[in-house]
Amino acid sequence: MTAEEWYRADRLPHIYCAGCGNGTVINCTLAAVEELGWRREETVFISGIGCSSRAPGYILTDSLHTTHGRALAFATGVKLANPGLNVVVFTGDGDLAAIGGNHFIHACRRNVDMTVVCMNNMIYGMTGGQGSPTTPPGAFSTTTPYGSGEPAFDLAELAIAAGANYVARWTSYHVKELVKAIAAGMRTPGLSFVEVMTQCPTNYGRHNRLRRVSDMIEYLRTHALLVQKKERLVQEGKTVPDEMFTVGELVRRNRPAMGVRR
Amino acid sequence: MMEIMEGSHAVAEIVKYCRPQVIAAYPITPQTHIVEALAQMVANCEIDAEYITVESEFSALSACLGASAAGSRVYSATTSQGLALMFEVCFNVAGMRQPVVMSIANRSLGAPLSIWNDQQDSISLRDSGWIQLYAEDNQEAADLHLIAYRVCEDHSVLLPAFVCFDGFILSHTYEPVDMPTQEEVDGYLPPFVPYQRLDAKDPLSMGMYATPEYYMEFRYEIDRAMQRAKQVLVRAGTEFSEQFGRDYTGLVEGYRLDGADTALVAMGSICGTVKDAVDEMRDAGKKVGLLKIRTFRPFPAPEIADALRDVGTVAVLDKNISLGNSGAVGTEVKAALYGSGIRVLDYIIGLGGRDVRKEDIAKIVDLAEKGEGDMFYGLRTEVL
Ligand SMILES: Cc1ncc(C[n+]2csc(CCOP(=O)(O)OP(=O)(O)O)c2C)c(N)n1
Numbered sequence: 345m346t347a348e349e350w351y352r353a354d355r356l357p358h359i360y361c362a363g364c365g366n367g368t369v370i371n372c373t374l375a376a377v378e379e380l381g382w383r384r385e386e387t388v389f390i391s392g393i394g395c396s397s398r399a400p401g402y403i404l405t406d407s408l409h410t411t412h413g414r415a416l417a418f419a420t421g422v423k424l425a426n427p428g429l430n431v432v433v434f435t436g437d438g439d440l441a442a443i444g445g446n447h448f449i450h451a452c453r454r455n456v457d458m459t460v461v462c463m464n465n466m467i468y469g470m471t472g473g474q475g476s477p478t479t480p481p482g483a484f485s486t487t488t489p490y491g492s493g494e495p496a497f498d499l500a501e502l503a504i505a506a507g508a509n510y511v512a513r514w515t516s517y518h519v520k521e522l523v524k525a526i527a528a529g530m531r532t533p534g535l536s537f538v539e540v541m542t543q544c545p546t547n548y549g550r551h552n553r554l555r556r557v558s559d560m561i562e563y564l565r566t567h568a569l570l571v572q573k574k575e576r577l578v579q580e581g582k583t584v585p586d587e588m589f590t591v592g593e594l595v596r597r598n599r600p601a602m603g604v605r606r
Numbered sequence: 607m608m609e610i611m612e613g614s615h616a617v618a619e620i621v622k623y624c625r626p627q628v629i630a631a632y633p634i635t636p637q638t639h640i641v642e643a644l645a646q647m648v649a650n651c652e653i654d655a656e657y658i659t660v661e662s663e664f665s666a667l668s669a670c671l672g673a674s675a676a677g678s679r680v681y682s683a684t685t686s687q688g689l690a691l692m693f694e695v696c697f698n699v700a701g702m703r704q705p706v707v708m709s710i711a712n713r714s715l716g717a718p719l720s721i722w723n724d725q726q727d728s729i730s731l732r733d734s735g736w737i738q739l740y741a742e743d744n745q746e747a748a749d750l751h752l753i754a755y756r757v758c759e760d761h762s763v764l765l766p767a768f769v770c771f772d773g774f775i776l777s778h779t780y781e782p783v784d785m786p787t788q789e790e791v792d793g794y795l796p797p798f799v800p801y802q803r804l805d806a807k808d809p810l811s812m813g814m815y816a817t818p819e820y821y822m823e824f825r826y827e828i829d830r831a832m833q834r835a836k837q838v839l840v841r842a843g844t845e846f847s848e849q850f851g852r853d854y855t856g857l858v859e860g861y862r863l864d865g866a867d868t869a870l871v872a873m874g875s876i877c878g879t880v881k882d883a884v885d886e887m888r889d890a891g892k893k894v895g896l897l898k899i900r901t902f903r904p905f906p907a908p909e910i911a912d913a914l915r916d917v918g919t920v921a922v923l924d925k926n927i928s929l930g931n932s933g934a935v936g937t938e939v940k941a942a943l944y945g946s947g948i949r950v951l952d953y954i955i956g957l958g959g960r961d962v963r964k965e966d967i968a969k970i971v972d973l974a975e976k977g978e979g980d981m982f983y984g985l986r987t988e989v990l
Contacts (some may be wrong), residue, residue, distance in 0.1 A: 393687075393719070408680070409719065411687060413662065441690075443632070443662040473634040475659055487645040487659050494659070600798065 347374035350384065350461035352404045359398055363557030365516035365542030369463050370399050372519055372540075373432065387430040390419040392444060395470045396436035398464035402482040413444025416451040419458055423603040430530070433456035437478040438468040441497050445477070452506035453535040455601040459527060462499060462537070464581030465544035480587070484551040499539045504595045509534030511595040516542040516566075518591065520591030525593060541568070541589065607760045608784050613776035614639030616783045617683070617709050617769075620748040622653050623791035624707075624755050625851075628673035630666040632659040634688040635721050637711040642681055652860050663688035667695040667706070669900040674955035675812055677803035679755070682706065685773055686713035689727045693734075696978040699766045700828060702733025702812045703757035703801075703928035707751060712874065712925075713773040714958040722959020723773045724831035725874060725912070727925040729902075729934045737767035737835055738903040740873040747771035749852060750788075750797055753885075756842040761801050763835045765804040765828070772875040774959070786850060794849055832904040839901060857899045857906035862888060868971055869914055871939055873899045874879075874924040874954075876962060882969035890905035894971055899935065907942035915944060919976035920950040923962075927954050932980060950980025960984060 360366050377387065387405045391397035393412035399589075400407035401417025410418045415433045423431045440448050441460050453462070467485055468474045475485035476493050478499065482491040500513045510532035512525035522540060541559035543549060555562045569584065571592035576585050611619070618640045621629075629648065630643040648657040654836040660666045661682050665666055684692065688835045689710060698966060699706050710728045714720045728738055741747035747769065754767040771777065786794075802810060813960035816824055836857060847910075853859075860886050861877075863869060870880050889896045899906070899915050914920055920943065924933020931937060936952025943950055951974050956962045962984070 441661075443664075445661060456770040468633055471635055471638050474633040474638070477661060486638075489649045512821075518858070535839050538778070 347371070348404070350374050350403055351375065354404055355375070360395065361546040362423045363394070363450075363543065363545040365465065365540075365544070366396055366399065366463055368516045368519060369461060369522070369540050369542060370402065372522045373434075373461055373526055374403070375523045376530060379523070379527045379539045380530050382430050386428065387432065387448060388422060389434060390431050391415050391434045392421060392438035392439040393470070394439045394468070397580050398547075399434040413439050413442070414447060415439065416444065416447040416460065418449060420454070420456050423456055423458055427457070427603050427605045433458060434460050434473055435460060435488050436461065437464040437466060437499065438471065438476045441477045441499055441502070449502065449506040451505050452508040452535050452537065455507055455509055455599050457535070457537055457603040457605070459526065459529050459536045460538070462539045463542050464499060464539050465542050467548040467549055469543050469544045469547050473551065487510055498589070500537065500590070501593050503535075503537040505511055507598055507599055508537045508595070509599055509601060510536035512593045513539040513541065513589065514589050515568050515591065516540060517565045518568070520524050528593065532596060533604045607787075608782050610780050611744060611785070612780050612785045613691060613747055613771060614711070614778065615643055615680075616785065616849075617751065617771070618643035620751045621681050621709075622647050623786065623788050623795070624681070624795060624984050625653065625679065625963070626655050627678035628656045628658070628662050628670065628680045628908065628973045629674070629682065630680070631667060631682050631684065632666050632688060634663070634685055636713060636777045636863070637683045637685045637688070637689055637709070639777065640709060640711070640754065645817065651671040651928050652720040663691045664695060667692045667699065667708070669697060670700065671699050671704055675702065675804050676704055677700060677800045679759075680706050681708070681929045683709040683711065686715055687726045689731065690715060693731065696731055696734040696736060698813060701824065703828070703831070704766060705755070705764055707754045708768055709751070709759055710768045710770045711772050711773040720958040721773075723775050723925070724957045724959070725770065725772075726924040726927070726957070728768050730772045731768070732903055732934060733898065735765060735832070736903065737765055737832070737901070739767060739769050739901055740899065741769065741771040741776065742875055744776055744779070744783050744879040745852070747776055748783055748856065749850070751841070751848065752791060753842045753846055753854060753912055755795055757835055757838045759798055760838045763831050763838050764801055765831050765835060770874065775875045784852075790849070792845065792866035798945040812865045816843070836901075836904050836906065854900070856909065857881075857901040858909050858913055859900060861896040861898065863895035863897065863913060863917070865892040865893055865915050866921045868921065869897050869917040870921050870923060870967065870971070871896050871897045871899065871910075871935065872909040872943055873902060873935060874925065876923060876925065879962060879964055880967050883964040886964065887968060887971065892971070902935070905938055905942075907938070910939060910942045911946065914948060915946070917948060919974050920948055921979065922952045923955050923970070924952055925956045936980075951977070953979060953981065953983040955983050
């Protein structure tokens with residue numbers, strides 16, 4: 345695939361641990377870029393801070409590696425200054441939903457024309473595995489040694505409620521579907537939010553009885569519930585298990601958007 | 607009891623003995639080991655405290671401010687970008703006179719992104735009304751927390767404090783630490799008695815609007831409290847020395863300054879390296895000494911002038927740079943020695959984790975003696 349041309353080979357080896365899901369997500373994003381036929385000179389990758397946010401460093405385009413949580417605010421500036429650019433944000437659950445939560449809802453509300461890919465590994469990976477706003481209740485982390493006692497955010501639902509034009513969720517297991525979703529998001533004017541449930545074997549799996557990478561991927565596969573299936577269960581009056589999360593295209597709509605190329 | 611402890615764990619352990627009632631922190635390298643250890647202690651019911659896993663440093667310090675205003679002893683820890691994000695709240699904590707104690711595992715500020723040590727983060731908040739104490743080693747990092755709570759909560763002070771210790775160099779290094787017992791700490795640090803607190807039965811408002819007729823007086827009062835903090839620090843340090851046998855009586859500390867022609871001035875872990883370098887230079891017949899600044903705010907200008915009165919040349923080591931001027935410590939030492947005729951030269955060193963070795967200290971002394979200074983030391987000119 346030509347996406348190889350998009351990698352900065354001189355930045356290798358990368359910082360990701362063995363078995364990390366971030367490489368899969370970067371690869372799927374570049375596959376979508378390729379599908380759309382974007383050119384490197386017209387594309388900018390923007391990120392905050394975290395393992396996920398290191399992604400733009402490995403891609404050969406202009407990029408802004410900004411401060412923790414603020415990628416969307418920086419990206420809004422870039423896009424409005426130059427709507428001709430394709431703007432993609434890589435972010436993590438901590439970056440997006442904890443310290444950057446406010447920017448997240450406001451970027452969705454304004455519906456700024458960009459694609460936001462969130463690698464949700466349910467933990468602060470880079471800093472060593474502290475609980476994040478998406479750490480599931482009961483899950484172990486270095487700041488929740490007896491299991492998290494707080495409810496978790498559903499990031500996709502948050503984006504829908506706040507107004508994003510395109511919202512989808514997949515996992516690092518569903519690579520084909522993920523590429524399609526990112527490409528569909530890139531085609532949709534306005535803010536596209538693609539949440540990718542992904543594995544952090546080092547800082548999540550290790551503490552949560554998912555020691556092998558394959559255990560984590562199996563966990564993601566078996567806990568993903570196709571949105572159509574969920575709707576069927578609801579219609580049939582059946583209960584949807586709490587620990588499952590929906591996957592699929594969750595919203596595609598045409599609210600007024602900002603920064604759309606004319 | 608003497609234990610081999612990681613700097614972060616020594617800090618967490620001593621904070622536990624200080625009995626904070628509310629701890630709020632957001633993880634950031636190299637502070638994480640402190641707050642992870644405290645989260646564990648709270649979860650294990652080793653401390654009777656609330657641990658809030660807030661969503662940012664901004665929230666961490668805001669929650670601490672709220673909890674302190676409600677009458678609790680509070681604790682937080684951060685560094686670098688996290689402290690930068692707290693900038694606004696820092697001024698509020700000091701302005702509302704809340705005795706918050708916060709550890710700073712000193713780290714450089716981006717951009718470019720760096721996780722390594724210098725002291726730019728805390729130095730950049732020197733004007734915020736927080737007492738700033740700098741530790742040379744893990745023992746001092748632990749001890750200064752006890753002193754900080756004592757001083758901050760004193761009703762003649764009522765100010766917050768940073769206890770600064772160099773990220774990685776101390777936070778991730780194992781050293782022997784003489785850890786006091788809970789009883790010993792209780793004997794030194796009484797329970798927190800708020801001067802005022804939010805109380806529905808006796809309502810009061812904090813942080814309200816001050817018109818130009820009042821604002822300056824508020825700032826003046828904070829500054830006066832800073833000045834009073836000097837005596838309180840000396841008293842708390844003296845009592846600490848009496849109880850624990852480790853000497854914190856001075857705001858500054860001289861090392862082999864007797865008969866010195868040239869004095870180095872430094873803060874934090876670099877002082878350990880400087881002491882070794884001074885020993886070697888003294889062995890070689892050079893008359894060199896060190897003045898360690900432990901208390902950077904309130905700034906001990908008269909104490910510095912007094913300690914350095916007999917030297918001819920002063921070389922200040924600054925792990926920070928006030929861009930467009932020079933290092934913060936150098937600038938203030940020059941002001942402290944103004945009119946004394948002593949030559950003061952400033953050296954910007956060790957930014958973003960650049961290693962500083964004994965040989966470098968010796969070279970800086972040579973430069974100072976030749977009158978060459980007010981410069982970045984150790985630049986790699988080949989990459990400029
Ligand atoms: C203001 C600020 N606070 C804290 C940090 C420390 N920090 C760096 S990455 C990170 C969390 C990363 O978690 P997430 O966004 O989920 O990304 P991941 O590493 O898991 O991909 C934190 C807390 C920082 N860099 N800046």
